[in-house]
Amino acid sequence: MAITVLRLGHRPARDKRISTHVGLVARAFGADNLFYSGLKDSSLEDSIHGVARQWGGSFGVAHVRDWRALIRDWKGKSVHLTMYGMPLQKRMGQIRKVSDLLIVVGGEKVPPDVYRMADWNVSITSQPHSEVAGLAVFLHEYFQGRELEKKYMGARKRVIPQARGKRLV
């Protein structure tokens, strides 16, 4: 049982920060792995690996050349997050039953065959906003808030929550 995120169409020059946020959100909200298509970007991988090394847990990042094969041969089910899809709240009951879920997150231009290949197309609001936000709210609903209290094994850094200021151990 694992949750994998596939980020489509990464362009290193334009998308570095957004794709980094997608990766960090995947990790912080309970996913296990990030694949990304588009151009391979070692600095993207390094940023996410760096956070995972410092903050613990195991989180994998890998570039994927043939994302269509990844979706097609996926052993579990896949859900594509898109503002054009069916509302999250109407599909989550079914989706939660799946083990080995692949969550597909588009970028600026999503190839039209993704809509056919995914088992579900799901929207987080039907308004334009952000793939980072869509992924976070999707995972938050998937885990029903339990991800907010997740503990990370082998962390070198950990926050002690404070009403004021910062405390890091």
Add this chain to the structure above:
Amino acid sequence: MAITVLRLGHRPARDKRISTHVGLVARAFGADNLFYSGLKDSSLEDSIHGVARQWGGSFGVAHVRDWRALIRDWKGKSVHLTMYGMPLQKRMGQIRKVSDLLIVVGGEKVPPDVYRMADWNVSITSQPHSEVAGLAVFLHEYFQGRELEKKYMGARKRVIPQARGKRLV
């Protein structure tokens, strides 16, 4: 009763897309206004105004020169989203009682006095991830999911949710 988001320290060259995502998430998850500090950026304002014009509802965007005065003189209460704060799930009960909430969202470097000035410092997980994701999950919890079904007055574009493909009217 209004929800306003303050995005701190916008740098047009580096933060355009992240700040745009913050603004679109604020709108799509039920906030009413965005203020931003840092450098004034007409193209940021235009992007968000453009979406609001096409997709309906009323959403305001304005640059603020003195963000400290904005927080200090705020008539309601303010909450600063930070990975160092107290867990969202322990503070939301109190926060939901407030009318006129100001949600302060940092950028790369947050001035330390924000932690003192805000009424609450709240974390959405204690892990590093994304201000875009933090804002989305905060608003999603604040509105308890009702924002997912929000209708927008005067929309020129509207999505008809589909299991496959796109439909826009």
